[in-house]
Amino acid sequence: KKKVSFTKEQQALMKVIIDAYNKHQIPQDVAKKLLQDKYSTEENFLLLTEMATSQVQVLVEFTKNIPGFLSLDREDQIALLKGSAVEAMFLRSAQALNKKMPIGHTEVLEERIRKSGISEEFIKPMFNFYKSIGELHMVLEEQALLTTITILTPDRPYVKDQPAVERLQETALDLLRKMCVLHHPQEPQYFARLLGRLTELRTLSHYHAEMLASWRVNDHKFTPLLCEIWDVQ
């Protein structure tokens, strides 16, 4: 059994990130709504834009709690948020689908999302990603750190001081590496698999503007915040 020990700083960092992650759950539960009723493609599109808008606000609050983030250059803070918002949204969606649910609920939820109005060509890559996240059986700490690492990606467009972001990301990566050894001692490759999902996430996120534009609705209305953050409208 591998002994894993955390420094005082790492214990403090984990606590801050977990508290922030727990505080910033999506207000009402999308999954519950989808399981309750069948929605039209218009209603689903509206639900997605509403949820995504509130998720961006939640993401900003979460990010402000990442130690060191507010010390970054102000414009770099914006560049990191803009560059990671879609990925964070897909990560959250994957976690919503992979939550433990009563028998049969996941299948209903999956079906409702497949039929929500999203165009056929994107359903496979999206669910492949959701499945690959589900197979990892991440614990909460790993989910929160993975979101943190996604936000602290140095090579986002327009980031000026990349080394400063790299230093923050490194700290989160060191902590995640130890968390993986602690929670998945039998899988030495687990940490590498986790990081591999970020590559899949970035690829999926490249499609998001097209996924939204091809939604089977007559009028694709977005909130001002989504127009800002997503490359839509």
Ligand SMILES: O=C(NC1CCCCC1)[C@H]([C@@H]1CCCCO1)n1c(-c2ccc(Cl)cc2)nc2cc(F)c(Cl)cc21
């Ligand atoms: O609202 C959603 N996700 C929110 C976003 C903010 C964070 C919380 C989760 C969407 C909506 C729900 C209505 C039907 C269409 O999908 N959604 C997507 C999704 C995301 C991007 C695109 Cl372009 C298409 C679909 N995948 C999901 C998987 C899920 F398990 C659940 Cl519960 C919802 C999911």
